[in-house]
Amino acid sequence: xxxxxxxxxxxxxxxxxxxxxxxxxxxxxxxxxxxxxxxxxxxxxxxxxxxxxxxxxxxxxxxxxxxxxxxxxxxxxxxxxxxxxxxxxxxxxxxxxxxxxxxxxxxxxxxxxxxxxxxxxxxxxxxxxxxxxxxxxxxxxxxxxxxxxxxxxxxxxx
Numbered sequence: 678x679x680x681x682x683x684x685x686x687x688x689x690x691x692x693x694x695x696x697x698x699x700x701x702x703x704x705x706x707x708x709x710x711x712x713x714x715x716x717x718x719x720x721x722x723x724x725x726x727x728x729x730x731x732x733x734x735x736x737x738x739x740x741x742x743x744x745x746x747x748x749x750x751x752x753x754x755x756x757x758x759x760x761x762x763x764x765x766x767x768x769x770x771x772x773x774x775x776x777x778x779x780x781x782x783x784x785x786x787x788x789x790x791x792x793x794x795x796x797x798x799x800x801x802x803x804x805x806x807x808x809x810x811x812x813x814x815x816x817x818x819x820x821x822x823x824x825x826x827x828x829x830x831x832x833x834x835x
Contacts, residue, residue: 683788685804691718691823692786695808704784704811707819720747723822725761727781738762739777742819751826780807781817801828 683689694715698705712719724743731738741756749755759766761773780787791803803826810819 678786678788683804683806684790684802685806685823685825685827687718687721687825688788688804688806688823691715691722691806691821692788692808694718695786695821702814704809704814704817706812706814707810707821708812710810710821718823720745721823721825723748723820723824725777725820725822727777727818727820737774737778737781739774739820745824748824751824777807777820780809780820784809784811784815784817801826803827 680689680692683692694710695705698709707724722743722745723741726740726742728738728740730736739761741759741761744752744755744757756766761767761770761777767773776787786809787807789805791805793801793803804824806823808821808823809817810821811817
């Protein structure tokens, strides 16, 4: 992934921070991150534990360890402690699980931007950057996600 592809300035900052924490290793560990270093980003962060072999099929499960306050507002719920495969978490559950599994396997960051309707004529954008973390520097055991919602200014009513 190229940093220039990241369409939100705060997510570019998060990517830079991840790169600094990574140093010369393939992946940084959760213990390399210090919330004091990124206070402006904290409310838009999600941390997900990667649990191998705990899914009913023996595969991976993903548990929300931290769900930032701004993400809670955007999503309308605090998912801290919940698993993404639980009923009612998201209607995109299977898509999200496949995406997380691919990130764990590829051990590479992923940035995505998705439009959402605000009205007939206007759309907003969700920005998501998923960064893999690994205690041993190689085997992903956690995902760090930056999540922002961008809403364009609507024209004033006449």
